Amino acid sequence: xxxxxxxxxxxxCFTGGTVILPDRTLTDAIVVCRDxxxxxxxxxxxxxxxxxxxxxxxxxxxxxxxxxxxxxxxGGGDFMDGSLAAVHQSCQSHARHGTTTLFPTTSTGSxxxxxxxxxACATAQKDxxxxxxxxIGGAHLYGPFFxxxxxxxxxxxxxxxxxxxEFESYFKSGIVKIATCAAELPGAAAFYRYARRxxxxxxxxxxxxxxxxxxxxxxxxxxxVEHFWCAMSTVPSIRxxxxxxxxxSMLEYVLGNPEMSTEVIADGMHLSPELLRFAWQLKTxxxxxxxxxxxxxxxxxxGRYRFGPEQDGSWFTSDGKVGWASPDSLASSVSGMDHMxxxxxxxxxxxxxxxxxxxxxxxxxxxxxxxxxxxxxxxKQADILILSRRLKVRDVFIRGQKFE
Numbered sequence: 001x002x003x004x005x006x007x008x009x010x011x012x013c014f015t016g017g018t019v020i021l022p023d024r025t026l027t028d029a030i031v032v033c034r035d036x037x038x039x040x041x042x043x044x045x046x047x048x049x050x051x052x053x054x055x056x057x058x059x060x061x062x063x064x065x066x067x068x069x070x071x072x073x074x075g076g077g078d079f080m081d082g083s084l085a086a087v088h089q090s091c092q093s094h095a096r097h098g099t100t101t102l103f104p105t106t107s108t109g110s111x112x113x114x115x116x117x118x119x120a121c122a123t124a125q126k127d128x129x130x131x132x133x134x135x136i137g138g139a140h141l142y143g144p145f146f147x148x149x150x151x152x153x154x155x156x157x158x159x160x161x162x163x164x165x166e167f168e169s170y171f172k173s174g175i176v177k178i179a180t181c182a183a184e185l186p187g188a189a190a191f192y193r194y195a196r197r198x199x200x201x202x203x204x205x206x207x208x209x210x211x212x213x214x215x216x217x218x219x220x221x222x223x224x225v226e227h228f229w230c231a232m233s234t235v236p237s238i239r240x241x242x243x244x245x246x247x248x249s250m251l252e253y254v255l256g257n258p259e260m261s262t263e264v265i266a267d268g269m270h271l272s273p274e275l276l277r278f279a280w281q282l283k284t285x286x287x288x289x290x291x292x293x294x295x296x297x298x299x300x301x302x303g304r305y306r307f308g309p310e311q312d313g314s315w316f317t318s319d320g321k322v323g324w325a326s327p328d329s330l331a332s333s334v335s336g337m338d339h340m341x342x343x344x345x346x347x348x349x350x351x352x353x354x355x356x357x358x359x360x361x362x363x364x365x366x367x368x369x370x371x372x373x374x375x376x377x378x379x380k381q382a383d384i385l386i387l388s389r390r391l392k393v394r395d396v397f398i399r400g401q402k403f404e
Contacts, residue, residue, distance in 0.1 A: 010034075010051055010052065010053060011032060011033065011034045011039070011049040011051060011052040011053070012032070012033050012034075012052060012053050012055055012382070012397070012400065013030055013031070013032050013048045013049065013052040013053070013054050013055065014030060014031040014032075014033075014055045014057060014062050014384060014386070015030045015048070015054060015055070015056060015057065016056040016057045016058055016059065017057025017058070017059060017060045017061055017062045017386065018057075018060075018061055018062065019031060019041060019061075019062045019376060020061055020062065020063045020064070020352060020353055020356045020376070021041075021353060021375065021376065022353065022356075022357045022360075022361045022375050023353060023357075024353055025352065025353055026041075026042075026043065028043060029041065029042060029043050029062070030042065030043070030044075030045070030047065030048060031062055031376055031384060032047060032048065032049065032052065033382035033384070033400050034049075034400075035382075035400055036381060036382050036399035036400040036401075037379060037380070037381065037382055037400070038376060038377060038378055038379065038380050038381070038382050038384075039378060040378060041376050041377060041378060055386065055395065055397075057386050057394075058394075059389065060386055060387050060388045060389055060394060061352070061385075061386070061387040061388075061389070061391070062376070062384065062385075062386060062387075063098075063356055063360075063376075063384070063385040063386075063387050064356065064360040064361070064373075064374060064375050064376050064383060064384065064385070065098065065099070065100025065101065065360065065373075065383030065384060065385055065396070065397075065398065066097075066098045066099045066100060066101075066290075066337040066338075066341070066359045066360060066385070067099070067100070067101045067102070067137070067359065067360055067363040067364055067373065067374060068094065068099045068101075068102040068103065068134075068291055068292050068294075068337055068359075068363075069102075069103045069140060069178060069201075069263070069289060069291055069363045069366075069367070070103070070105055070140060070142070070226065070227065070263060070291035070292070070293050071090075071094065071099075071102050071103065071104065071105055071140075071291070071292050071293065071294050072104075072105050072107060072293070072294060072295050072296070072307070072308075072332060073086065073089075073090045073294065073295055073296040073298070074089070074090045074093035074094050074294055074295075074296060074297075074298035074299060074336070075089040075090055075092060075093030075296070075298060075299050075300070076089055076296055076299075076300050077089030077090045077093075077296055078090070078107075078295065078296040078306065078307070078308060078309070078310065078313065079104035079105065079106070079117055079120075079121065080106060080107050080109055080113060080114075080117050080308045080309045080313065081117075081309060081310045082113060082116035082117045082119075082120050082309070083120060084120055084123060084124055086120070086310075087104065087120050087121060087124040087136075088124065088132050088133070090104070090296070091124070091132050091133035091134040091135075091136070092132065092133035092134075093133070093298050093299045093336070094133065094134045094292075094294070094298070094336055094337070095133030095134045095396055095398065095403050096133075096299070096336070096393070096396070096403075097298075097335075097336025097337050097338045097339070097393060098336070098337055098338045098341075098385050098387070098393045098396060099134045099292075099336065099337045100134055100135060100373075100383035100385075100396065100398045101134060101135050101136075101137045101373055101383065102134045102135075102136065102137065103136070103137050103138055103139060103140040103177060103178055104117070104121045104136060104139050104140065105139075105140040105142045105178075106118075106139070106140065106141055106142045106143050106144075107142065107143040107144075107154050107155070107158070107307065107308035107309075107313065108143035108144040108146065108151070108154040108155050108156070108157075108158025108159055108308065109143065109144060109155070109158045109308060109309055109313075110158065111166055111169075113309050114141075114143075114144065114170065115169070115170065117139075118139050118141075118170060118173060118175050118176065119173070121136055121139050121175055122139075122173045122174075122175040124136055125138075125175065130398050130399065130401040130402075130403055131403075133398075133403060134398070135398060135399070137177065137367070137369065137373075138175055138176065138177025138178065138367075139175045139176050139177065139178075140176075140177070140178040140179075140180070141167075141170055141176045141178065141179045141180060141195075141200075142178075142180045142205065142226070143158060143159075143180075143206075143308075144158045144159055144160050145159075145160065145161065145162045145167075145180065145181040145182060145185060145188070145191065146159045146182055146205070146206035146207070147159075147182040147184060147185065147206060147207050147208045147209075149208055150182070150206045150207055150208050150231045150232065150233075151206060151231075152206060152230070152231040152325070152329075152331075153307050153314055153316055153323070153325040153329070153330070153331035153332060154206070154307070154308065154314065155307075155308060155312070155313060155314045158308075161185045161186050161187050162181055162185060162187040162188060162190070162191040163187060164187075164190060164194070167179075167191055167194065167195075168194065171194070171195075171198050176195075176198070176200060177199075177200055177201065177367060178200055178201045178203060178367070179191070179192075179195035179198075179200040179201070179202055179203065180202075180203045180204065180205045180206075180226060181204065182204060182205070182206055182207035182208070182209060183204045183207055183209035183213045183214055183216070183217035183222065184207060184208060184209040184210070184213045188217065188220075189216065189217070189220045192217055192220035192221045192222050193220050193221060195221065196220070196221030199368070201223065201224055201366050201367050201368075202220075202221045202222045202223060202224070203222065203223070203224040203225065203226055204217055204222050204224075204225050204226070204250065205225065205226025205227070205231065205232070206226070206231045206232075207231075207232060207233060207250060208232075208233045208237055208238070208241055209233055209249075209250060210233065210238045210241075210242060210247045210248065210249065211247055211248030211249065211252060211253050212247070214250055214253040215253065218253075218257065218259075218260070223259065223260060223261065223366070224260065224261045224262065224263070224366060225250055225254050225260065225261075225262045225263075226262075226263065227263055227264070227265055227270070227291065227293055228251075228254065228262040228263060228264050228271075228279055229251070229264075229270075229271060229275060230265065230270060230330075232249070232250045232251065233249040233250045233251070234249050234250075234251060235247070235248065235249050235251075235252070237249065254283075255282050255283070258287070260287070261283070261287040261288065261289065261362070261366055262279070262283060262287070262288060262289070263288070263289040263290065263291045264276055264279050264288065264289075264290065264291070264344075265291060265292070265293050265332075265333055265340070266290055266340040266341075266343045266344040266347075267292075267321075267322060267333045267334075267335045267339060267340060267343060268321075268339075268343045268347065269321055269322035269330065269333070270322070270330060270333065273347040273348050276343075276344055276347065276348050276350075277348040277349075277350065280348070280350055280354070280358075285350075285354040285355075285357045285358050285362060286357070286362055286365070287362070288358050288362065289358055289359070289362050289363045289366065290337065290340045290341065290344060290355070290358040290359040291340075292333055292335060292336060292337055292340060293332045293333050294332065294333050294334065294335065294336065295307055295316070295318075295323055295331065295332045295333070295334060297316075297318035297323060297334040298334055298335065298336055299336075300318065300334075301320075302317075302318050302319050302320045303317070303318060304316070304317050304318075305317075305318060305323075307323070307325075307331055307332065314331075316331035316332075317331075318334045320334065321334070321335075322334060322335075337359055338387075338391065338392065338393050340359065341355055341356065341359060341391055342390070342391045344358070345391065346391075352391075357375075360373075360374045360375060361374040361375045362374075381399055382397060382399060382400035383397065383398055383399065384397040385397070
């Protein structure tokens with residue numbers, strides 16, 4: 001819920017902690033905001049307004065709010081349920097974990113289910129107030145254009161090739177800001193070109209595409225690959241599909257093209273510490289995003305849940321640590337972004353400013369939203385977190401208002 005200050009137009013001053021900037025940390029610094037904008041970041045105490053409300057970090061971290069570009073649900077709701085209740089449940093759940101902006105992500109489903117989900121997200125975005133939790137930055141059109149052999153935990157019956165009649169309809173409301181298609185599918189080139197013209201971050205995921213197919217996709221506007229190492233091609237999978245000689249896969253293409261970005265699920269279950277660090281070393285924090293890929297089981301007890309629409313989504317089991325589609329197959333994560341931050345930093349030793357960048361400025365840059373969100377900088381939106389030294393979320397401020 002939203003905690004309203006007596007005078008919501010008064011200034012806030014965040015002090016008593018270490019400020020996390022994209023390229024370094026700043027000790028004994030302050031962040032001042034007025035209304036919903038940051039007005040000062042630095043070490044001059046003279047910049048504290050006399051009437052400012054003081055927010056004491058108590059020796060912790062002062063961080064930009066997290067941005068999640070790949071998230072399916074939380075708090076018992078899946079965005080594909082297509083209801084405002086599910087959207088609000090999910091946004092409130094993720095706000096508690098420090099996510100101030102998210103991009104509701106579709107799964108496989110019927111055209112009607114996908115459109116209903118997009119409509120619900122567009123309504124929630126329009127009517128947003130801080131009490132709803134994380135702000136919706138746009139929608140991520142993820143399913144249904146997957147390769148069936150790489151469908152993962154999604155319902156395979158909902159996979160299909162992209163047709164202009166279908167995918168163009170999803171863009172009409174303007175809510176779609178990220179658009180995904182497997183590069184090897186017939187019609188992928190037209191999808192990529194159309195999504196690029198609409199100003200989307202164009203991505204490839206759940207794909208068994210080769211280097212040459214990825215390069216063709218790149219020429220048509222594709223710039224990002226979903227959840228690295230998960231539901232993607234490898235040299236052996238390409239050999240099985242296309243024969244000899246062996247060809248490069250999505251893995252090699254992403255690592256070999258400096259303009260390509262990707263993302264990792266750092267929940268401690270999907271990828272080991274050496275893979276997380278390897279991805280950071282090769283792509284750097286300016287081309288690597290942290291995502292949750294979280295399902296409806298976030299903040300819910302262990303049990304059996306639907307992935308995707310409540311009425312016919314595929315079943316998975318949450319053990320409280322991760323989702324399982326079967327005893328040997330994962331079904332996305334059940335953790336918030338704060339957990340991803342802690343795992344990425346504590347298990348790899350990657351500097352905290354780099355880790356936070358992967359969950360804030362980097363996704364904002366990839367989406368063209370960095371002038372407005374993604375870092376603590378004068379003129380930007382006042383999405384600010386207070387984290388403990390152990391990176392636990394203490395306080396969440398969205399557009400200058402405290403969420404509780």
